[in-house]
Amino acid sequence: MKFTVSQSSLAQALAIVSKGMGSNASQPIISGVHLIAENGTLELQTTDTTIFIRHSIPANVDEAGETVLSGKILMSIVKNLADAPVSVEGDDHNVMIASGKSSFRLNALSPEDFPSFPEYEFENSVELDSDVLQTMVDKVYKVTYKDNSRPILSGILTTVEDNTIRLVATDSYRLAVCDTNVDTSNAEAFRAILPGSVFHEVLGLPGMTEKILIGITPSQVVFQFGNTTFIARKIEGNFPNYKQLLPKSCTTKVTVNVADLASALRRVSVIALANPSVRFDIECDAKLMKLSATSPDQGDATEYVNIDAEGEDLSIALNYHYVNDCMNAVSDQDEITLELQSAMQPGIFKSYAKVNYLYLLMPVRM
Secondary structure, X not given: OEEEEEHHHHHHHHHXXXXXXXXXXXXXXXXXXXXXXXXXXEEEEEEOOOEEEEEEEEXXXXXXXXXXXXXXXXXXXHHOOOOOEEXXXXXXXXXXXXXXXXXXXXXXXXXXXXXXXXXXXXXXXXEEEHHHXXXXXXXXXXXXXXXXXXXXXXXXXXXXXXOEEEEEEEOXXXXXXXXXXXXXXOOOOEEEEEEHHHHHHHHOOOOOOOEEEEEEOOOEEEEEEOOEEEXXXXXXXXXXXXXXXXXXXXXXXXEEEHHHHHHHHHHHOXXXXXXXXXXXXXXXXXXXXXXXXXXXXXXXXXXXXXXXXXXXXXXXXXXXXXXXXXXHHOOOOOXXXXXXXXXXXXXXXXXXXXXXXXXXXXXXXX
């Protein structure tokens, strides 16, 4: 094997495939990067046995071949090289890397021991705008369950139908839904529970293209963009019926400036260290919302926020961490509405824009 490639493209390629490198000390092969050089292309593959990533870049290939090198070491070397051609030459046992005045000899692992990249055939697929998807995933990702003990809740329900993309996530304490209009006239209906962490990570990879293809196989979800293929395990099961949680009406509706509420919440929550509960008292006639927090050890804090409101005066206590996540999700908007039914029923925040956003939050005891 012998090839030459630019340092910048190799560094970016390694940044992409590094997300799939394993860290099991008992299986050193999966902590490596499988390099395959042939026909003017260098292909890089990684896997931790649950995720598989493949990415290819142009290369000047003098001698076709393949090898497996330590991913961590290779990344460290390439990252610290100057932006100049990098020459790689070797076999299954030893590989020489040279660039400028620098040279390295690395021990190699046998490519025959590296897990084969999966073959797949889509049951269903859809191609979507990656910027729109990234905006939407950023709004719901924090609401996914971060413990693998409940895999369904760690996923993001993704549907594309009737000219609408909709993403839904819940951790059982809160629910986030966002949707936007797209032209789906040339696409078949799509519905899948995509792994939340993978979905979020893929859209943040360097080299993301304008469009991304998402495909479903009987056991896998596949993301394709540019010269990158990212495969993860499919989440099996039924997503909770979130629509039955959404009430048809409310007794109190509040419209508030996002920046005003976010800053007031930050100040009041300084007191709520041990107890994350913040009380919201809605005074419709006065058009004020009082935020208050109490700590037996630290004292108490109160702040008033101007609002537009209609309906009945009402008080509810909410976890300020969760409310703050909602404020961050709509920080690009001027206003948000809060719909309430009672102190013991969920509060629902809503924002309407290019990407519509709904955030349902269970109350805490006052």
